[in-house]
Amino acid sequence: MKGRIEIDRERCKGCGLCITVCPKKQIEIADHLNTKGYYPASFLEEGLSSDDIAKCTGCALCAVTCPDIAIEVYRSEKEGPKEQKDELKEE
Amino acid sequence: MDGKLLMRGTHVLGEAAVRSGCRIYFGYPITPQNELPEYMASAFANLDNATFIQAESELAAINMVIGASVAGARVMTSSSSPGISLKQEGISYLAGMELPAVIVNMMRGGPGLGNIAPAQGDYFQATKGGGHGDYRVIVLAPAYGQEIADMTREAFDLADKYRTPVMILGDGMMGQMMEPVTFPEPIDPSSLPKKEWILDGAKGRQSRIIRSLWLDPPLEEELNWRLVRKYEMISEQIPDQEMYLLDDAEMVVTAYGTAARIAKGGVARAREMGLKVGLFRPKTLWPFPSRPLAALSRNLKQILVFEMSTGQMVEDVRLAVEGRCPVRFYGRPGGVVSTPEEIARVIASNYHRTEPCAHTF
Amino acid sequence: MKKIFSRPKSLKDAQFHYCPGCGHSIIHRLVAEVIDELDIRERTIGVPPAGCAVLAYNYFDVDMAEAPHGRAAAVATGIKRVLPDRVVFTYQGDGDIAAIGTAEIIHCANRGERITAIFVNNAVYGMTGGQMAPTTIPGQVTTTSPGGRVPLRDGNPLDLSKMLALAEGSVYIERTSVSSPKGILRTRKALKKAFEVQLQDKGFSLVEILSACPTNWKMSPAQAVRWVDETMTKFFPPQVIKDVA
Numbered sequence: 001m002k003g004r005i006e007i008d009r010e011r012c013k014g015c016g017l018c019i020t021v022c023p024k025k026q027i028e029i030a031d032h033l034n035t036k037g038y039y040p041a042s043f044l045e046e047g048l049s050s051d052d053i054a055k056c057t058g059c060a061l062c063a064v065t066c067p068d069i070a071i072e073v074y075r076s077e078k079e080g081p082k083e084q085k086d087e088l089k090e091e
Numbered sequence: 092m093d094g095k096l097l098m099r100g101t102h103v104l105g106e107a108a109v110r111s112g113c114r115i116y117f118g119y120p121i122t123p124q125n126e127l128p129e130y131m132a133s134a135f136a137n138l139d140n141a142t143f144i145q146a147e148s149e150l151a152a153i154n155m156v157i158g159a160s161v162a163g164a165r166v167m168t169s170s171s172s173p174g175i176s177l178k179q180e181g182i183s184y185l186a187g188m189e190l191p192a193v194i195v196n197m198m199r200g201g202p203g204l205g206n207i208a209p210a211q212g213d214y215f216q217a218t219k220g221g222g223h224g225d226y227r228v229i230v231l232a233p234a235y236g237q238e239i240a241d242m243t244r245e246a247f248d249l250a251d252k253y254r255t256p257v258m259i260l261g262d263g264m265m266g267q268m269m270e271p272v273t274f275p276e277p278i279d280p281s282s283l284p285k286k287e288w289i290l291d292g293a294k295g296r297q298s299r300i301i302r303s304l305w306l307d308p309p310l311e312e313e314l315n316w317r318l319v320r321k322y323e324m325i326s327e328q329i330p331d332q333e334m335y336l337l338d339d340a341e342m343v344v345t346a347y348g349t350a351a352r353i354a355k356g357g358v359a360r361a362r363e364m365g366l367k368v369g370l371f372r373p374k375t376l377w378p379f380p381s382r383p384l385a386a387l388s389r390n391l392k393q394i395l396v397f398e399m400s401t402g403q404m405v406e407d408v409r410l411a412v413e414g415r416c417p418v419r420f421y422g423r424p425g426g427v428v429s430t431p432e433e434i435a436r437v438i439a440s441n442y443h444r445t446e447p448c449a450h451t452f
Numbered sequence: 453m454k455k456i457f458s459r460p461k462s463l464k465d466a467q468f469h470y471c472p473g474c475g476h477s478i479i480h481r482l483v484a485e486v487i488d489e490l491d492i493r494e495r496t497i498g499v500p501p502a503g504c505a506v507l508a509y510n511y512f513d514v515d516m517a518e519a520p521h522g523r524a525a526a527v528a529t530g531i532k533r534v535l536p537d538r539v540v541f542t543y544q545g546d547g548d549i550a551a552i553g554t555a556e557i558i559h560c561a562n563r564g565e566r567i568t569a570i571f572v573n574n575a576v577y578g579m580t581g582g583q584m585a586p587t588t589i590p591g592q593v594t595t596t597s598p599g600g601r602v603p604l605r606d607g608n609p610l611d612l613s614k615m616l617a618l619a620e621g622s623v624y625i626e627r628t629s630v631s632s633p634k635g636i637l638r639t640r641k642a643l644k645k646a647f648e649v650q651l652q653d654k655g656f657s658l659v660e661i662l663s664a665c666p667t668n669w670k671m672s673p674a675q676a677v678r679w680v681d682e683t684m685t686k687f688f689p690p691q692v693i694k695d696v697a
Contacts, residue, residue, distance in 0.1 A: 013472035067477030154523035158530020290515035292495035
């Protein structure tokens with residue numbers, strides 16, 4: 001597992017920008033409301049244990065894009081910052 | 092500079108401001124006060140840490156004043172009537188944000204472009220808000236060169252003490268007249284007490300916000316009542332007036348500023364004619380010295396208000412007098428400057444009138 | 453795993469009141485990140501606009517003073533002249549800086565005031581409900597141009613940043629956008645440089661940031677950022693407009 005994110009459901013306003021930038025398509029809009037009345041974004045790999053094959057690389061494009069700072073990003077120590085630059089080149 | 096100096100009003104004001112510890116001034120040329128920004132530019136050129144900016148407009152200048160005040164400085168701006176109109180939004184903000192500042196208006200003929208001759212048509216603007224919202228500005232009205240010097244010092248002190256804008260209301264004649272003046276000892280700005288509410292960077296403390304926006308109406312209401320309590324305190328402490336030949340007066344002329352200088356001469360001439368007349372000269376236009384005037388009005392046959400306008404202060408006089416005696420009005424607007432002889436004639440022609448005063452508008 | 457992205461320290465913990473997908477939220481975060489990185493929080497003083505960001509002081513954990521609409525550059529001038537060693541920035545929308553505040557920002561730049569202006573351009577007046585702005589593009593429907601902006605009647609969009617570049621006192625002016633991660637990272641770089649210009653006492657700096665306003669453009673956030681990239685940038689191309697720092 002190279003990376004994972006945590007989405008704060010209550011901060012998220014369901015704007016969907018993270019979904020448009022995730023290169024691995026691992027975020028979707030949830031089907032339940034938060035207490036503010038938004039359908040928040042939801043990380044598809046939430047709760048995955050490290051034994052599973054995960055797609056998230058911790059590129060942090062979602063967090064960089066998120067207007068409400070609702071996403072925290074974790075990345076495995078082995079991977080360097082080169083990853084993020086690669087993702088950006090794909091743009 | 093020590094001892095008595097012969098100086099024109101605008102220069103007196105500038106020198107007094109510098110001596111009050113003012114080291115930042117924003118202005119814009121407009122007649123009849125151009126000598127004041129010129130004096131500040133020249134005085135500041137010879138001082139360390141003094142900033143003069145000729146702003147792009149009177150509007151920009153008042154907003155620079157907001158900034159300098161927020162940062163803790165003793166700051167001044169000046170203009171004349173139309174330029175003061177431009178400053179009204181900024182003055183409302185200064186009052187709402189509770190910021191000290193000194194604003195000088197050397198009044199000229201109006202309304203509109205008017206002319207550059209002395210007038211007193213901005214009394215309402217100065218004392219009744221001028222800008223939007225429920226606020227007041229302390230208004231000091233000098234009538235002598237010496238008073239300009241003293242009131243300028245007072246203006247900075249009052250502004251800091253009450254965290255409120257203070258206006259010095261003069262006119263074109265006062266700004267240009269040369270009189271002998273003694274200045275108080277200069278204040279070193281670094282000796283002034285540090286203000287505990289300013290924005291100078293949140294080092295070692297919580298960050299601060301200075302604002303007048305309170306979207307929640309009860310909070311905005313609270314600000315308004317807080318201002319009212321401040322204004323009540325100011326109204327208790329600072330009203331001031333000059334009383335001239337009032338002991339046995341049956342008629343009292345009420346006037347301020349240059350009009351009062353002229354009226355004083357008129358009163359003196361009327362006395363020579365045997366008329367028992369005196370002069371009541373408000374020195375603070377807000378808060379208005381209503382109490383002494385009210386007390387006076389109990390024993391008078393009439394009050395004659397003389398203004399270089401079509402009648403603005405006369406309303407405050409009527410409010411203070413509350414019908415105890417007739418209040419009559421004589422005015423010359425548009426920058427016309429009366430003579431003491433003219434006022435003496437007006438006093439004489441009114442002196443024996445007894446009918447209650449029916450006034451229009 | 454190591455946490456590699458979290459909230460900047462110079463931002464208070466409050467939740468943004470801005471609409472979903474609003475560029476202000478992103479820009480606030482970037483400004484706070486730069487303030488953190490340059491370690492200037494304790495000597496920074498900000499001046500917010502009248503506009504959606506009027507409550508910016510609820511978010512930035514620095515000293516902030518309100519300014520009347522359009523006058524932030526003049527208020528900032530007053531602050532900086534009294535406290536020249538502090539870092540002073542304005543944060544203004546397109547109405548605040550390019551309509552009512554045009555005189556103040558031009559003269560601030562002309563005098564070379566050592567302040568940093570952050571110009572959020574979303575081609576519309578957001579807070580007041582979506583009226584036309586000086587930067588509204590031809591054909592764009594707003595509440596005061598219901599048939600679309602007509603250049604003959606309304607003039608063409610105003611490129612304030614290019615105008616400001618003419619002033620000798622302006623030293624660094626760049627236009628970026630926050631409509632894509634690339635743009636966002638470029639914006640952060642530009643903001644950092646703009647603050648550095650002030651720290652190096654070189655002159656006036658400004659960053660114009662194209663920003664989405666989904667609500668008043670009547671688009672989804674995803675459509676709105678696409679509109680910035682595909683349409684707004686035709687009139688306001690992201691570029692370094694001036695750099696003599």
